[in-house]
Amino acid sequence: MLSKVTGYALNGLEGFKVDVEVDVHNGLPVFDIVGLPDAAVKESRERVRSAIKNSGRNFPVTRITVNLAPADTKKEGAYLDLAIAVGIVRTGSYGFPADITNYVLLGELSLDGSLRGIRGILPLLISAADSGYTEFIIPKENEKEASYIEKVNVYAAKNLNEVIDHLKGINPLPVVEKRKYRQEGESFTYPVDLSLVKGQAVAKRALEIAVSGGHNIIFIGPPGSGKTMLAKCIPSIMPDMDFEEALETTKIHSVAGRLNADEGIIKMRPFMTPHHTATNVSLIGGSQSVKPGLISLAHNGVLFLDEMPEYPRNTLEALRQPLEDGVITVSRAKANVSFPANFMLCGSMNPCPCGNYGSKKHVCKCSQAQILKYKSKISGPLLDRIDIQVEVDSVEYSELVSEKAEESSATVKARVNRTRAIQRERFRKEPNVNTNSDMTEKQIKKYCGLTSECEELLRTAFDNMFLSARARSRIIKVARTIADMDLSENIRPSHILEAISYRSLDKNNI
Amino acid sequence: MIYSDNERAIIWLDSFSALTREQKLKIINVTKNPAAIFENPSLIKECADEVVSEKFCDLLAASKDLCGGESAVRALEKNGVVALTCMSDDYPEKLLSCGNPPLVIYCLGNISLLNAEKSFSVVGSRKTLPEICAKAEEFSRELSENGVVVITGLAEGADTAAIKGALPSGNVISVLPGGFKHVYPEYHRNLFGKIVENGLAVSEYPPDTVSKPYYFPDRNRLLAALSDGVLVCSAGKKSGTSYTADFASEYGKNVFAFPYTLGVPSGEGCNALIKEYALLCDSVEDIFLSLGISGKKKADSVKLSEEEEKVFRCIKDGAEHIDLIIQKTGMKVFELSPLLTVLEIKKYVVKNPGNVYSAIK
Secondary structure (H helix, E strand, O other), X not given: OXXXXXXXXXXXXXXXXXEEEEEEEOOOOEEEEXXXXXHHHHOHHHHHHHHHHHOOOOOOOOEEEEEEXXXXXXEOOOOOHHHHHHHHXXXXXXXXXXXXXXXXXXXXXOOOOEEEOOOXXXXXXXXXXXXXXXXXEEEHHHHHHHOOOOOOEEEEEOEHHHHHHHHHOOOOOOEOOOOOOOOOOOOOOOOOOHXXXXXXXXXXXXXXXXXXXXXXXXXXXXXXXXXXXXXXOHHHHOOOOXXXXXXXXXXXXXXXXXXXXXXXXXXXXXXXXXXXXXXXXXXXXXXXXXXXXXXXXXXXXXXXXXXXXXXXXXXXXXXXXXXXXXXEEEEOOOOEEEEEOOOEXXXXXXXXXXXXXXXXXXXXXXXXXXXXXXXXXXXXXXXXXXXXXXXXXXXXXXXXOOOOOOOOHHHHHHHHHXXXXXXXXXXXXXXXXXXXHHOOHHHHHHHOOOOHHHHHHHHHHHHHHOOOOOHHHHHHHHHHHHHHHOOOOOOOHHHHHHHHOOEOOOOOOO | OOOOHHHXXXXXXXXXXXXXXXXXXXXXXXXXXXXXXXXXXXXXXXXXXXXXXXXXXXXXXXXXXXXXXHHHHHHHHHOOOEEXXXXXXXXXXXXXXXXXXXXXXXXXXXXXXXXXXXXXXXEOOOOOOHHHHHHHHHHHHHHHHOOOEEEEOOOOOHHHHXXXXXXXXXXXXXXXXXXXXXXXXXXXXXXXXXXXXXXXXXXOOOOOOOOOOOHHHHHHHHHHHHOOEEEEOOOOOOOHHHHHHHHHHHOOOEEEXXXXXXXXXXXXXXXXXHHHOOEEOOOHHHHHHHHOOOOOOXXXXXXXXXHHHHHHHHHHOOOOEHHHHHHHHOOOHHXXXXXXXXXXXXXXXXXXXXXXXXXXX
């Protein structure tokens, strides 16, 4: 007796259809799964056998062959447990409809027959819906995640018996209720708020410019000066994600198995802080099963690299291409997968290895060679992609306790939204350019015309402050953003001057 | 450069790094006419005594380069290095003022600077505060523009600042504690190139010599001997810069030092020098006066706008941190940042790490 069921498996961020064919025929009792299953799929034999038995059903004591088509693609994970179990039950049970392949069955089985949640429900459902499937049965645990996808009927089941009863039409499950992405009057509360950061007027201003123009930023300051705190505030002043962005980010987190089941969708911009001992693979993505790395998890959010020079050189260099393209393609022998990785990079570093360089109160114990070596760990090409370099100073005690009201994140966010709108309007006809930081040399010429006064000013600044030549276009881009924040159509000298002040790493001695 | 036979002999002798200065001097004194060694190598053996061991004499006598010091001279010429020996006509007289003048000084660049009428050392420690560096640069510029040759080392901090100030006019000499092929510090190779192009680099070591820590005091002796006076911009408690000052005062030259407030680590040495013998220097005119020239300080051509003036006053009054400036002026940070950059460009203030600004006018 042959039975066919439809399942789905993951390849990167895309799901692909798996036809689960179960044949039960005479012979010695053997249970075989063919069609390139990985260890987790192979082990599903034991889970399926126990789950069927413990659900009070018969497990056929004959020869069972399960084929997972297409046979030449490797299937990973435990998504197919439910499909296999239903396929087996159907061979020895009456009351099923003649064809149940219009249902996509997803779920991992527990030994007692209950269904466990799986990672990657969202991309699986989106892929299946795109290929025309409308009926889905998924574990109850993943219910919320599935509720944001429109035009499909999703049924959430607690255990195998519920699924079988539903398919037989004995006790149909209710369709999972659809939810709206943005509820009325909903407001996010981020764990940190800009109003909690005392003082640091320069750093805050730089932060606002960076977020407004989509510029990458690096904080330079002694230990304990609040660099991390400032960085953590970035998501709270970034514009809210729209549904498309949220869905994309959720997809990645879902595949990585890092989605909070209670939320179902990620509404707040992610903030990722890898430790500097993080391996290349964990950061970029990869490993055997080609999983997204931290830079993809930071998609549409912030990647914060604390103590940037402590990261291995090759790890930092690996960031260059995704910083440029917003996408990372992970190539392995088994698979070749692209993950989106459009993040804002925020770094922090000390002015020197001991952290006291230039301080009037403390003595710096580092030699110039050590300082140069420390700074040179962030290579020129990488530094080229960081438009704003700002110094953070150690906060005086009196400022920490001062009651002076600081601006809240919401106020800053409103201004950021306004500046972003100006940029959207300007780059309407330019593909791939959303913010000032995305501009190419050509576009800088087109949109950032400088008056002769500004040109003159730039020249004097370069002569007198020993700026490196590569700083020029960075300065102009940042000046453009400052002008936008100022609601000024043209870049004025004061904008250029302010932009120059955010190039502290560029000032070379001679 | 054409060398006489005696000069060649001294260059040849100086290329033996195993011999000390005293030993070389002994050989020169004994032979009277060092070129005679080329004629008659056995002459060296006569020098053998308790200063120069017999082993060394045999070694020298066996030197392949004995026929006129050809290869030693060629090695210099290949790198464009000019050697001035104590028997050369244009050996700078100033050097004779120090107790132990070098046998040979190796020069790379504009050699006429050595015979300049007035020369002055501007030196300081590696960890000089940015505002002091700015001052050193300013002083060095004033001096060099008035025809005074600025003499300094090649380290970062005050030395680099002095070089920066003097480079445009070309009146700069950098004295190195090692051979030209091993510039120390390595990351100042570019700067070294600029000095060779515009000014002069001097060393008492053959080009192949790798610099060693104990070469530095010897170098400082040379610095002090070459100059008519020394300005110590900064010096820590145990700073090599104090050696330069000590040598200079020993040779009877004026020593100036910048005064510092209490508790600045990079200024403790300066204050100690002032306590002992150094002259307090807070204006470049002090130096002009001691050199006996009427240096003209260029009038400040750049004018400050009203707002710039206001911010500059604030900084001058001690409100150095940007948050304090904001508090005092009542400006917003985005109004203040451009003004501070202007002041920086106009060289009225320097920026220290940590958003602290210091007035330098």
